[in-house]
Every structure is written in C-alpha cells, then in structure tokens.
Amino acid sequence: DAGVIQSPRHEVTEMGQEVTLRCKPISGHDYLFWYRQTMMRGLELLIYFNNNVPIDDSGMPEDRFSAKMPNASFSTLKIQPSEPRDSAVYFCASSLLSSGRGNEQFFGPGTRLTVL
Amino acid sequence: EDKVVQSPLSLVVHEGDTVTLNCSYEVTNFRSLLWYKQEKKAPTFLFMLTSSGIEKKSGRLSSILDKKELFSILNITATQTGDSAVYLCAPIQGAQKLVFGQGTRLTINP
Numbered sequence: 001d002a003g004v005i006q007s008p009r010h011e012v013t014e015m016g017q018e019v020t021l022r023c024k025p026i027s028g029h030d031y032l033f034w035y036r037q038t039m040m041r042g043l044e045l046l047i048y049f050n051n052n053v054p055i056d057d058s059g060m061p062e063d064r065f066s067a068k069m070p071n072a073s074f075s076t077l078k079i080q081p082s083e084p085r086d087s088a089v090y091f092c093a094s095s096l097l098s099s100g101r102g103n104e105q106f107f108g109p110g111t112r113l114t115v116l
Numbered sequence: 117e118d119k120v121v122q123s124p125l126s127l128v129v130h131e132g133d134t135v136t137l138n139c140s141y142e143v144t145n146f147r148s149l150l151w152y153k154q155e156k157k158a159p160t161f162l163f164m165l166t167s168s169g170i171e172k173k174s175g176r177l178s179s180i181l182d183k184k185e186l187f188s189i190l191n192i193t194a195t196q197t198g199d200s201a202v203y204l205c206a207p208i209q210g211a212q213k214l215v216f217g218q219g220t221r222l223t224i225n226p
C-alpha cells in the first residue's frame with residue numbers, strides 16, 4: 001500500500017504566482033482532507049470531500065484558495081495568487097468511513113510551500 | 117466556537133520518566149477523539165477513543181477519555197528518546213471533521 005501521495009514535496013514560488021498542490025488518496029478511501037500547518041496556527045482543516053463531493057470548505061481562508069476532486073484518486077489545492085502568508089506545510093489525508101476505524105485519517109508526507 | 121487546549125505546550129524530561137499529556141475540548145457534535153504523534157513528517161495515528169473511562173493501551177502508551185469533563189490524557193511510561201515528538205489531540209466533530217489542538221512538544225533527553 002503506497003499510502004497517501006502528495007506532490008510536489010517542496011515548492012518555492014514568488015508572490016503572485018499560481019500554486020497547485022496534488023494529492024492521491026489511498027485507493028478505496030471515500031474521504032479526502034486538505035490541512036495546512038503553521039507554527040502560529042497549528043494544523044487547520046481547509047476542506048474535505050466525501051465521494052469526490054466537497055462537504056465542508058469553511059476552513060478555506062479566502063477566495064484565492066480552491067480545491068477540486070475530479071475523481072476518486074486525485075485532488076488538487078490551488079492558490080491564486082499566492083502570498084507570503086500562505087507559506088506553510090499542506091497535508092492531504094484520506095479515510096474510509098466504513099472500515100473498523102473509519103475516523104482514522106491517514107496523512108500524506110505534506111508539501112512545504114514557501115512564497116517569497 | 118470549537119476549542120481544543122493541550123497542556124503543557126512543551127515538556128522536557130529524562131529517558132525513563134513517565135509523562136502525562138492533557139487535552140481538554142469543547143466541540144459541537146462530538147463523536148470521538150484521536151491522538152496523533154508527529155515527528156518531522158506527517159502525523160501518525162496512535163489512538164481513537166469513543167467511550168468514557170475505557171483505557172486504550174499500546175505498549176508504553178495509554179490513553180483515556182472523560183466525556184463528562186471533556187478531556188483526555190495520554191500517558192507514556194518509561195520514555196525513550198524515540199518518543200520525542202509533537203503529540204496532537206483531535207476531537208472529531210460530526211462525521212469526519214478533526215479539530216486539532218496546538219500539540220505538546222515532548223523532548224526526551226538521554
């Protein structure tokens with residue numbers, strides 16, 4: 001089992017540029033989550049999907065952030081335009097509600113984003 | 117507003133000591149509470165607690181939940197340097213939404 005896969009692992013960009021983060025959840029999982037982690041704010045949920053449908057996007061900071069899940073094996077988080085305050089580690093996680101431990105979320109390795 | 121408070125925020129002990137990490141929460145539609153360990157990479161799952169008063173154990177780690185007083189504790193006995201990490205508490209709100217605390221940074225000195 002490959003686990004949750006995220007790309008890129010590191011991204012350095014300049015303010016104003018568009019950034020796209022990618023996630024492949026564990027095969028068969030029906031929930032996908034995007035988190036952001038910073039020293040100041042800790043780990044925050046941005047948005048989550050169930051069966052490819054966005055359920056709760058109340059954590060998305062502003063309109064510059066958007067997320068899609070076109071199919072069960074792929075999701076993107078896009079920031080346009082990026083700003084220095086977006087610098088953080090972005091995690092993707094997935095889970096399978098019908099499993100015995102349905103609330104356990106499996107995290108990907110994260111993407112470290114630096115916006116200059 | 118949902119709130120999760122972990123204490124202490126930072127803890128430094130010697131190898132072999134026993135530590136207790138605390139998590140208090142106020143979360144609407146509470147279902148369960150999860151503990152995660154985060155070293156330099158992604159959080160990894162430790163425990164899920166759903167019922168009050170039932171201790172879960174895994175080796176030197178144990179955890180318990182009190183749904184009346186709205187808190188959980190994580191105990192680590194006979195600590196080792198490999199236990200050094202940030203420990204995160206995350207109550208579940210509703211079906212699947214985790215609300216993370218700030219974490220406790222635990223450092224074990226040899």
